[in-house]
Amino acid sequence: MRVTDEKAVGPTARAVVAGLNAYNNSKAGKSAWKRFAVSLRDDDKAIKGGIVAYTMWNWCFIELLWLDEAARGTGLGTELMARAEAIAAKRGARQIYVDTFSFQGDGFYQKLGYSVFGVLDDFPPGHRRLWLKKDL
Secondary structure, three states, X not given: OOOOOOOOHHHHHHHHHHHHHHHHHHHHOOOOOEEEEEEXXXXXXXXXXXXXEEEEOOEEXXXXXXXXXXXXXXXXXXXXXXXXXXXXXXXXXXXXXXXXXXXXXXXXXXXXXXXXXXXXXXXXXXXXXXXXXXXX
């Protein structure tokens, strides 16, 4: 065996994911990553925000959340989160977690009942990366 650099990331990524999933399933039981999305659309059906998340092992991870600048501060982000939390709970998730940056949404999540469980300072420089969780 030898270590090599790869120009094409896709085949390596697929092999790593398959190998890691097989190992994890052998240790923690079979998991099914079930991805879902919730969107915010304007009258023309253009996407103006949304959440991409997945459930696994009775947890939900909010992978991505974005709101168009015009939608921020209107309560629509809270509505999106409530919808995602409801979907996660319906799928059997008992907890939910998210990571964010200090210039993004840590205050937003804390207002929704999330608590910080991890922080990386100066990532990116001058800011923090935070992980937050909440019981459903």
